[in-house]
Amino acid sequence: MNDWDMQPAKDLHLTGIERSRSYVREAGLSESLIRWCWLCGLRNWFCRWNGLKIEGLENLPSEPPYVLIANHASHLDALVMASIVPRQHRDRMFALAAADVFFENPLTAAFAASVVNALPVWRKGNQQVGLKQMRERLQDEKSIYILFPEGARTRDGNLLPFKPGIGMLLAETGTPILPCYLNGTFESLPAHQKFPSRHPITVTVGQSIDSKQFQNRKAGWVELANTLKETIQEMSGKPAPEGLG
Template sequence: MEWKLRPARDLGLAAGDRWRSLKRERGLVGMAVHGAWRALLRLYFRLAHRLVVQGRENLPPPPFVLVANHSSHLDALVLAAMLRGEAARSAHALAAGEVFFGSRAGAAFAAYAINAFPIWRGRTKRGDLATLRERLVEDRLVYILFPEGTRSRDGQMGPFQAGLSSIVSGTGVPVVPCWIEGAHAAWPPQRRWPRPGRLSVRIGPALPSEDRAALTEACRAAVQRLSGAG
Protein backbone atom coordinates (compact mmCIF):
# COMPACT_ATOMS: atom_id res chain seq x y z
CA MET A 1 0.00 0.00 0.00
CA GLU A 2 1.26 3.44 -0.91
CA TRP A 3 0.92 5.96 1.90
CA LYS A 4 0.08 9.55 1.04
CA LEU A 5 0.55 12.01 3.86
CA ARG A 6 -1.43 15.22 3.84
CA PRO A 7 -1.86 17.98 6.41
CA ALA A 8 -4.98 17.98 8.54
CA ARG A 9 -7.91 19.65 6.82
CA ASP A 10 -8.39 21.99 9.78
CA LEU A 11 -4.71 22.89 10.15
CA GLY A 12 -4.26 26.50 11.22
CA LEU A 13 -7.86 27.12 12.27
CA ALA A 14 -8.44 28.75 15.66
CA ALA A 15 -10.42 26.69 18.18
CA GLY A 16 -13.72 28.52 17.68
CA ASP A 17 -13.41 28.36 13.90
CA ARG A 18 -12.44 24.69 14.01
CA TRP A 19 -15.53 23.75 16.04
CA ARG A 20 -17.78 25.31 13.40
CA SER A 21 -15.82 24.08 10.39
CA LEU A 22 -16.86 21.28 8.03
CA LYS A 23 -13.13 20.53 7.76
CA ARG A 24 -12.81 19.66 11.46
CA GLU A 25 -10.89 16.44 12.06
CA ARG A 26 -10.67 14.23 15.12
CA GLY A 27 -7.82 14.99 17.49
CA LEU A 28 -6.87 13.03 20.60
CA VAL A 29 -8.90 15.31 22.87
CA GLY A 30 -11.94 15.15 20.61
CA MET A 31 -11.76 11.37 20.35
CA ALA A 32 -11.51 11.00 24.12
CA VAL A 33 -14.39 13.38 24.84
CA HIS A 34 -16.59 11.85 22.16
CA GLY A 35 -15.85 8.33 23.40
CA ALA A 36 -16.78 9.25 26.96
CA TRP A 37 -19.94 10.97 25.74
CA ARG A 38 -20.98 7.87 23.73
CA ALA A 39 -20.52 5.69 26.80
CA LEU A 40 -22.69 8.02 28.88
CA LEU A 41 -25.34 8.13 26.17
CA ARG A 42 -25.53 4.34 25.95
CA LEU A 43 -25.91 4.08 29.71
CA TYR A 44 -28.59 6.77 29.74
CA PHE A 45 -30.60 5.18 26.93
CA ARG A 46 -30.36 1.75 28.55
CA LEU A 47 -31.51 2.95 31.98
CA ALA A 48 -33.97 5.75 31.17
CA HIS A 49 -35.40 4.54 27.86
CA ARG A 50 -34.76 0.77 27.67
CA LEU A 51 -33.55 1.28 24.11
CA VAL A 52 -34.17 -1.57 21.66
CA VAL A 53 -32.47 -1.63 18.24
CA GLN A 54 -33.80 -3.87 15.46
CA GLY A 55 -32.09 -4.51 12.13
CA ARG A 56 -28.54 -3.66 13.14
CA GLU A 57 -27.38 -6.20 10.53
CA ASN A 58 -28.55 -3.76 7.84
CA LEU A 59 -25.77 -1.31 8.71
CA PRO A 60 -22.98 -1.47 6.11
CA PRO A 61 -19.37 -0.53 6.88
CA PRO A 62 -18.63 3.20 6.52
CA PRO A 63 -19.20 5.33 4.61
CA PHE A 64 -22.99 5.53 4.77
CA VAL A 65 -25.76 7.99 5.64
CA LEU A 66 -28.45 7.39 8.27
CA VAL A 67 -31.81 9.07 7.66
CA ALA A 68 -34.80 8.97 10.01
CA ASN A 69 -37.96 10.69 11.15
CA HIS A 70 -37.34 13.71 13.36
CA SER A 71 -39.54 14.79 16.27
CA SER A 72 -37.14 15.20 19.21
CA HIS A 73 -33.65 16.32 20.21
CA LEU A 74 -33.18 12.69 21.28
CA ASP A 75 -33.19 11.54 17.65
CA ALA A 76 -29.58 12.33 16.73
CA LEU A 77 -28.36 11.14 20.12
CA VAL A 78 -30.08 7.77 19.90
CA LEU A 79 -28.83 7.12 16.35
CA ALA A 80 -25.27 7.99 17.39
CA ALA A 81 -25.54 5.82 20.51
CA MET A 82 -26.69 2.72 18.61
CA LEU A 83 -23.62 2.68 16.33
CA ARG A 84 -20.63 0.53 17.16
CA GLY A 85 -16.95 0.35 16.24
CA GLU A 86 -15.60 2.50 13.43
CA ALA A 87 -19.10 3.64 12.46
CA ALA A 88 -19.56 5.14 15.93
CA ARG A 89 -16.19 6.88 15.83
CA SER A 90 -16.83 8.23 12.32
CA ALA A 91 -20.39 9.47 12.87
CA HIS A 92 -21.28 13.13 12.43
CA ALA A 93 -24.77 14.51 12.91
CA LEU A 94 -25.61 17.30 10.48
CA ALA A 95 -27.09 19.85 12.89
CA ALA A 96 -28.66 23.29 12.56
CA GLY A 97 -25.79 25.73 12.98
CA GLU A 98 -27.92 28.51 14.44
CA VAL A 99 -29.24 26.16 17.15
CA PHE A 100 -26.17 24.18 18.17
CA PHE A 101 -23.26 26.40 17.11
CA GLY A 102 -24.57 29.87 17.92
CA SER A 103 -22.50 30.33 21.09
CA ARG A 104 -18.90 29.38 21.81
CA ALA A 105 -19.90 26.96 24.56
CA GLY A 106 -22.59 25.38 22.39
CA ALA A 107 -20.18 25.03 19.48
CA ALA A 108 -17.58 23.32 21.67
CA PHE A 109 -20.16 20.87 23.04
CA ALA A 110 -21.61 20.12 19.61
CA ALA A 111 -18.14 19.59 18.12
CA TYR A 112 -16.53 17.53 20.89
CA ALA A 113 -19.42 15.61 22.44
CA ILE A 114 -21.97 15.24 19.64
CA ASN A 115 -19.34 15.39 16.87
CA ALA A 116 -21.78 17.43 14.80
CA PHE A 117 -21.19 19.39 11.60
CA PRO A 118 -23.12 22.68 11.26
CA ILE A 119 -25.63 23.28 8.49
CA TRP A 120 -26.73 26.92 8.41
CA ARG A 121 -30.27 27.51 7.17
CA GLY A 122 -30.22 29.82 4.17
CA ARG A 123 -26.43 30.13 4.29
CA THR A 124 -25.24 26.76 3.02
CA LYS A 125 -23.13 27.29 -0.10
CA ARG A 126 -22.35 24.94 -2.96
CA GLY A 127 -18.78 24.68 -1.66
CA ASP A 128 -20.10 23.47 1.72
CA LEU A 129 -22.03 20.67 0.04
CA ALA A 130 -18.93 19.76 -1.96
CA THR A 131 -16.90 19.56 1.25
CA LEU A 132 -19.51 17.30 2.87
CA ARG A 133 -19.55 15.00 -0.17
CA GLU A 134 -15.76 14.87 -0.35
CA ARG A 135 -15.33 14.08 3.34
CA LEU A 136 -18.09 11.47 3.31
CA VAL A 137 -16.29 9.47 0.64
CA GLU A 138 -12.59 10.17 1.26
CA ASP A 139 -12.70 10.00 5.07
CA ARG A 140 -15.26 7.16 5.12
CA LEU A 141 -17.61 8.97 7.45
CA VAL A 142 -21.14 8.29 8.67
CA TYR A 143 -23.65 11.15 8.45
CA ILE A 144 -26.78 11.32 10.59
CA LEU A 145 -29.32 13.35 8.64
CA PHE A 146 -32.98 14.28 9.14
CA PRO A 147 -34.45 15.18 5.73
CA GLU A 148 -37.56 16.81 7.25
CA GLY A 149 -35.26 19.69 8.16
CA THR A 150 -36.86 20.40 11.54
CA ARG A 151 -38.52 18.55 14.40
CA SER A 152 -42.15 17.57 13.97
CA ARG A 153 -44.35 19.32 16.53
CA ASP A 154 -47.03 16.59 16.55
CA GLY A 155 -44.89 13.48 16.02
CA GLN A 156 -46.10 12.93 12.46
CA MET A 157 -43.45 12.69 9.76
CA GLY A 158 -43.43 15.58 7.29
CA PRO A 159 -42.13 15.79 3.71
CA PHE A 160 -38.44 15.20 3.04
CA GLN A 161 -36.36 18.04 1.62
CA ALA A 162 -34.06 17.61 -1.36
CA GLY A 163 -30.85 18.47 0.53
CA LEU A 164 -30.21 14.77 1.12
CA SER A 165 -29.81 14.07 -2.59
CA SER A 166 -27.46 17.05 -2.97
CA ILE A 167 -25.06 15.45 -0.50
CA VAL A 168 -25.13 11.76 -1.45
CA SER A 169 -26.40 11.28 -4.99
CA GLY A 170 -23.70 10.05 -7.33
CA THR A 171 -21.27 9.20 -4.54
CA GLY A 172 -22.14 5.50 -4.41
CA VAL A 173 -22.57 5.85 -0.65
CA PRO A 174 -25.61 3.89 0.62
CA VAL A 175 -28.42 5.54 2.55
CA VAL A 176 -29.82 3.60 5.52
CA PRO A 177 -33.42 4.39 6.55
CA CYS A 178 -34.39 4.26 10.23
CA TRP A 179 -37.57 4.74 12.23
CA ILE A 180 -37.32 6.11 15.77
CA GLU A 181 -40.23 5.23 18.04
CA GLY A 182 -40.93 6.92 21.38
CA ALA A 183 -38.62 9.93 21.12
CA HIS A 184 -41.46 12.41 20.61
CA ALA A 185 -43.25 11.17 23.71
CA ALA A 186 -40.04 11.26 25.76
CA TRP A 187 -38.87 14.70 24.64
CA PRO A 188 -41.23 16.64 22.36
CA PRO A 189 -40.20 20.10 21.16
CA GLN A 190 -42.54 21.69 23.72
CA ARG A 191 -40.68 20.22 26.72
CA ARG A 192 -37.48 21.66 28.16
CA TRP A 193 -36.09 18.33 29.41
CA PRO A 194 -36.67 14.67 28.47
CA ARG A 195 -38.64 12.22 30.57
CA PRO A 196 -38.20 8.44 30.86
CA GLY A 197 -39.97 6.29 28.29
CA ARG A 198 -39.28 3.32 26.04
CA LEU A 199 -37.39 4.01 22.82
CA SER A 200 -36.84 1.77 19.83
CA VAL A 201 -35.03 2.11 16.50
CA ARG A 202 -35.83 0.02 13.44
CA ILE A 203 -33.13 -0.06 10.75
CA GLY A 204 -34.05 -0.93 7.18
CA PRO A 205 -32.00 -2.24 4.25
CA ALA A 206 -29.63 0.27 2.67
CA LEU A 207 -30.76 2.16 -0.42
CA PRO A 208 -28.53 3.04 -3.39
CA SER A 209 -27.82 6.74 -3.82
CA GLU A 210 -27.32 7.00 -7.57
CA ASP A 211 -30.76 8.18 -8.73
CA ARG A 212 -30.89 11.79 -7.54
CA ALA A 213 -34.39 12.44 -8.85
CA ALA A 214 -35.95 9.53 -6.96
CA LEU A 215 -33.73 9.40 -3.86
CA THR A 216 -35.64 11.79 -1.61
CA GLU A 217 -39.02 10.10 -2.02
CA ALA A 218 -37.46 6.61 -1.94
CA CYS A 219 -35.93 7.42 1.44
CA ARG A 220 -39.18 8.83 2.81
CA ALA A 221 -41.11 5.77 1.64
CA ALA A 222 -38.54 3.44 3.24
CA VAL A 223 -38.69 5.31 6.57
CA GLN A 224 -42.50 5.31 6.42
CA ARG A 225 -42.57 1.52 5.87
CA LEU A 226 -40.41 1.02 8.95
CA SER A 227 -43.02 2.89 11.01
CA GLY A 228 -45.54 0.18 10.17
CA ALA A 229 -47.91 2.77 8.73
CA GLY A 230 -47.24 2.30 5.06
Protein backbone atom coordinates (compact mmCIF):
# COMPACT_ATOMS: atom_id res chain seq x y z
CA MET A 1 0.00 0.00 0.00
CA ASN A 2 1.23 3.49 -0.76
CA ASP A 3 2.00 5.98 1.97
CA TRP A 4 -0.90 8.13 3.08
CA ASP A 5 -0.65 11.19 0.87
CA MET A 6 -4.01 12.93 1.20
CA GLN A 7 -3.76 16.39 2.69
CA PRO A 8 -6.43 18.76 4.00
CA ALA A 9 -7.62 21.51 1.69
CA LYS A 10 -5.03 24.27 1.50
CA ASP A 11 -7.71 26.88 2.11
CA LEU A 12 -9.24 25.06 5.10
CA HIS A 13 -8.23 27.76 7.55
CA LEU A 14 -9.76 30.61 5.55
CA THR A 15 -13.13 32.29 5.97
CA GLY A 16 -15.54 32.65 3.03
CA ILE A 17 -14.32 35.96 1.61
CA GLU A 18 -10.67 35.13 2.32
CA ARG A 19 -11.11 31.88 0.47
CA SER A 20 -12.61 33.64 -2.54
CA ARG A 21 -9.58 35.94 -2.70
CA SER A 22 -7.03 33.24 -1.98
CA TYR A 23 -4.45 31.98 -4.44
CA VAL A 24 -4.50 28.54 -2.80
CA ARG A 25 -8.26 28.08 -3.11
CA GLU A 26 -9.33 24.53 -3.96
CA ALA A 27 -12.64 23.56 -5.51
CA GLY A 28 -14.91 20.81 -4.25
CA LEU A 29 -17.60 18.80 -5.99
CA SER A 30 -20.30 21.48 -5.82
CA GLU A 31 -18.07 24.18 -7.29
CA SER A 32 -16.87 21.83 -10.03
CA LEU A 33 -20.47 21.01 -10.93
CA ILE A 34 -21.50 24.66 -10.97
CA ARG A 35 -18.51 25.56 -13.11
CA TRP A 36 -19.06 22.65 -15.48
CA CYS A 37 -22.68 23.71 -16.05
CA TRP A 38 -21.67 27.37 -16.35
CA LEU A 39 -18.98 26.73 -18.95
CA CYS A 40 -21.15 24.34 -20.96
CA GLY A 41 -23.86 26.98 -20.97
CA LEU A 42 -21.39 29.69 -21.94
CA ARG A 43 -19.92 27.70 -24.79
CA ASN A 44 -23.42 26.95 -26.04
CA TRP A 45 -24.43 30.60 -25.71
CA PHE A 46 -21.38 31.93 -27.56
CA CYS A 47 -21.81 29.35 -30.33
CA ARG A 48 -25.48 30.19 -30.86
CA TRP A 49 -25.55 33.92 -30.10
CA ASN A 50 -22.12 34.97 -31.39
CA GLY A 51 -21.35 32.14 -33.80
CA LEU A 52 -18.14 31.44 -31.86
CA LYS A 53 -15.33 30.11 -34.05
CA ILE A 54 -12.10 28.69 -32.68
CA GLU A 55 -9.04 28.52 -34.89
CA GLY A 56 -5.80 26.79 -33.96
CA LEU A 57 -7.33 24.65 -31.23
CA GLU A 58 -4.82 21.95 -32.15
CA ASN A 59 -2.10 24.21 -30.70
CA LEU A 60 -3.40 23.62 -27.16
CA PRO A 61 -1.12 21.17 -25.31
CA SER A 62 -2.80 17.87 -24.49
CA GLU A 63 -2.03 18.30 -20.77
CA PRO A 64 -1.62 21.32 -18.46
CA PRO A 65 0.20 23.40 -17.40
CA TYR A 66 -0.06 26.12 -20.01
CA VAL A 67 -1.02 29.76 -20.15
CA LEU A 68 -3.45 31.41 -22.56
CA ILE A 69 -2.62 35.05 -23.26
CA ALA A 70 -5.07 37.26 -25.14
CA ASN A 71 -5.89 40.83 -26.01
CA HIS A 72 -8.41 42.45 -23.66
CA ALA A 73 -11.31 44.31 -25.21
CA SER A 74 -14.35 43.32 -23.20
CA HIS A 75 -15.70 41.65 -20.06
CA LEU A 76 -16.63 38.77 -22.38
CA ASP A 77 -12.97 37.94 -23.00
CA ALA A 78 -12.35 35.79 -19.95
CA LEU A 79 -15.64 33.96 -20.48
CA VAL A 80 -14.89 33.23 -24.14
CA MET A 81 -11.38 32.07 -23.34
CA ALA A 82 -12.64 29.86 -20.50
CA SER A 83 -15.18 28.24 -22.79
CA ILE A 84 -12.51 27.01 -25.23
CA VAL A 85 -10.56 25.03 -22.61
CA PRO A 86 -11.21 21.26 -22.89
CA ARG A 87 -13.81 19.99 -20.41
CA GLN A 88 -11.50 17.61 -18.61
CA HIS A 89 -9.14 20.47 -17.70
CA ARG A 90 -11.68 23.04 -16.59
CA ASP A 91 -11.14 22.42 -12.88
CA ARG A 92 -7.52 23.40 -13.27
CA MET A 93 -8.23 26.55 -15.27
CA PHE A 94 -8.01 29.97 -13.64
CA ALA A 95 -8.77 33.35 -15.15
CA LEU A 96 -6.70 36.13 -13.66
CA ALA A 97 -9.02 39.05 -12.96
CA ALA A 98 -8.65 42.59 -11.66
CA ALA A 99 -9.13 42.36 -7.90
CA ASP A 100 -10.45 45.92 -7.55
CA VAL A 101 -13.28 45.10 -9.99
CA PHE A 102 -14.17 41.51 -9.10
CA PHE A 103 -12.92 40.87 -5.57
CA GLU A 104 -13.77 43.95 -3.50
CA ASN A 105 -17.44 43.06 -3.02
CA PRO A 106 -18.06 39.73 -1.22
CA LEU A 107 -20.85 38.74 -3.61
CA THR A 108 -18.92 39.40 -6.81
CA ALA A 109 -15.88 37.79 -5.21
CA ALA A 110 -17.91 34.65 -4.44
CA PHE A 111 -19.20 34.57 -8.02
CA ALA A 112 -15.78 35.19 -9.53
CA ALA A 113 -14.21 32.49 -7.35
CA SER A 114 -16.90 29.81 -7.43
CA VAL A 115 -18.28 30.14 -10.93
CA VAL A 116 -15.58 31.80 -13.06
CA ASN A 117 -12.71 30.33 -11.00
CA ALA A 118 -10.91 33.67 -11.13
CA LEU A 119 -7.78 34.54 -9.19
CA PRO A 120 -7.35 38.15 -8.06
CA VAL A 121 -4.67 40.42 -9.46
CA TRP A 122 -4.26 43.49 -7.26
CA ARG A 123 -3.35 46.36 -9.54
CA LYS A 124 -2.34 48.65 -6.70
CA GLY A 125 0.23 47.99 -4.01
CA ASN A 126 2.77 45.18 -3.81
CA GLN A 127 2.03 42.48 -6.38
CA GLN A 128 5.12 40.40 -5.67
CA VAL A 129 3.53 38.04 -3.12
CA GLY A 130 0.50 37.31 -5.29
CA LEU A 131 2.60 36.74 -8.39
CA LYS A 132 4.90 34.41 -6.47
CA GLN A 133 1.97 32.32 -5.20
CA MET A 134 0.40 32.17 -8.66
CA ARG A 135 3.73 31.15 -10.16
CA GLU A 136 4.05 28.33 -7.63
CA ARG A 137 0.52 27.14 -8.22
CA LEU A 138 0.97 27.12 -11.99
CA GLN A 139 3.93 24.79 -11.69
CA ASP A 140 3.00 22.67 -8.67
CA GLU A 141 -0.58 21.92 -9.64
CA LYS A 142 -0.20 21.95 -13.41
CA SER A 143 -2.79 24.65 -13.88
CA ILE A 144 -4.06 26.58 -16.86
CA TYR A 145 -4.06 30.38 -16.59
CA ILE A 146 -5.98 32.82 -18.73
CA LEU A 147 -4.26 36.20 -18.75
CA PHE A 148 -4.77 39.61 -20.25
CA PRO A 149 -1.38 41.33 -19.97
CA GLU A 150 -2.74 44.72 -21.00
CA GLY A 151 -4.19 45.00 -17.51
CA ALA A 152 -7.29 46.85 -18.71
CA ARG A 153 -9.81 46.76 -21.54
CA THR A 154 -8.98 48.72 -24.68
CA ARG A 155 -11.24 51.71 -25.34
CA ASP A 156 -10.57 51.93 -29.09
CA GLY A 157 -9.97 48.33 -30.17
CA ASN A 158 -6.17 48.74 -30.37
CA LEU A 159 -3.77 46.80 -28.16
CA LEU A 160 -2.56 48.55 -25.01
CA PRO A 161 1.03 48.12 -23.81
CA PHE A 162 1.61 44.75 -22.11
CA LYS A 163 2.56 44.94 -18.41
CA PRO A 164 5.88 43.31 -17.48
CA GLY A 165 4.09 41.48 -14.63
CA ILE A 166 3.41 38.73 -17.16
CA GLY A 167 7.15 38.19 -17.30
CA MET A 168 7.44 38.09 -13.50
CA LEU A 169 4.80 35.39 -13.49
CA LEU A 170 6.11 33.22 -16.30
CA ALA A 171 9.78 33.86 -17.12
CA GLU A 172 11.98 30.75 -16.83
CA THR A 173 9.09 28.56 -15.66
CA GLY A 174 9.15 26.48 -18.82
CA THR A 175 5.37 26.69 -19.03
CA PRO A 176 4.10 26.87 -22.62
CA ILE A 177 2.52 30.26 -23.40
CA LEU A 178 -0.17 30.33 -26.07
CA PRO A 179 -0.87 33.76 -27.52
CA CYS A 180 -4.52 34.10 -28.58
CA TYR A 181 -6.31 36.76 -30.50
CA LEU A 182 -9.91 37.55 -29.66
CA ASN A 183 -11.83 39.13 -32.51
CA GLY A 184 -15.38 40.41 -32.07
CA THR A 185 -15.66 40.74 -28.30
CA PHE A 186 -14.91 44.48 -28.55
CA GLU A 187 -17.81 44.94 -30.96
CA SER A 188 -20.08 42.67 -28.90
CA LEU A 189 -19.49 44.27 -25.51
CA PRO A 190 -17.22 47.33 -25.54
CA ALA A 191 -16.28 49.05 -22.27
CA HIS A 192 -19.06 51.65 -22.51
CA GLN A 193 -21.83 49.07 -23.13
CA LYS A 194 -23.75 47.23 -20.41
CA PHE A 195 -25.24 44.29 -22.32
CA PRO A 196 -23.66 42.19 -25.08
CA SER A 197 -24.87 42.64 -28.63
CA ARG A 198 -24.94 39.97 -31.33
CA HIS A 199 -21.62 40.00 -33.14
CA PRO A 200 -19.51 37.11 -34.42
CA ILE A 201 -16.60 36.17 -32.18
CA THR A 202 -13.47 34.36 -33.30
CA VAL A 203 -10.67 33.04 -31.11
CA THR A 204 -7.36 32.29 -32.77
CA VAL A 205 -4.92 30.19 -30.75
CA GLY A 206 -1.32 30.77 -31.84
CA GLN A 207 1.81 28.66 -31.65
CA SER A 208 3.22 27.93 -28.23
CA ILE A 209 6.06 30.12 -26.93
CA ASP A 210 8.57 28.64 -24.50
CA SER A 211 8.78 30.77 -21.35
CA LYS A 212 12.14 29.26 -20.45
CA GLN A 213 13.96 31.40 -23.02
CA PHE A 214 13.15 34.58 -21.07
CA GLN A 215 15.31 35.41 -18.07
CA ASN A 216 13.64 35.88 -14.73
CA ARG A 217 14.79 39.47 -14.25
CA LYS A 218 13.57 42.85 -15.38
CA ALA A 219 15.03 42.73 -18.90
CA GLY A 220 13.57 39.26 -19.46
CA TRP A 221 10.16 40.30 -18.15
CA VAL A 222 10.00 43.27 -20.52
CA GLU A 223 11.24 41.14 -23.42
CA LEU A 224 8.57 38.52 -22.78
CA ALA A 225 5.84 41.15 -22.58
CA ASN A 226 7.01 42.77 -25.83
CA THR A 227 7.31 39.44 -27.62
CA LEU A 228 3.77 38.48 -26.67
CA LYS A 229 2.40 41.86 -27.70
CA GLU A 230 4.11 41.66 -31.08
CA THR A 231 2.83 38.13 -31.63
CA ILE A 232 -0.76 39.03 -30.82
CA GLN A 233 -0.45 42.23 -32.89
CA GLU A 234 0.64 40.08 -35.83
CA MET A 235 -2.23 37.65 -35.25
CA SER A 236 -4.69 40.55 -35.31
CA GLY A 237 -3.54 41.47 -38.81
CA LYS A 238 -3.70 45.15 -37.86
CA PRO A 239 -0.67 47.46 -37.95
CA ALA A 240 0.53 48.68 -34.54
CA PRO A 241 -0.51 52.29 -33.87
CA GLU A 242 2.54 54.53 -33.94
CA GLY A 243 3.93 55.91 -30.72
CA LEU A 244 2.28 53.31 -28.51
CA GLY A 245 3.84 50.53 -26.45
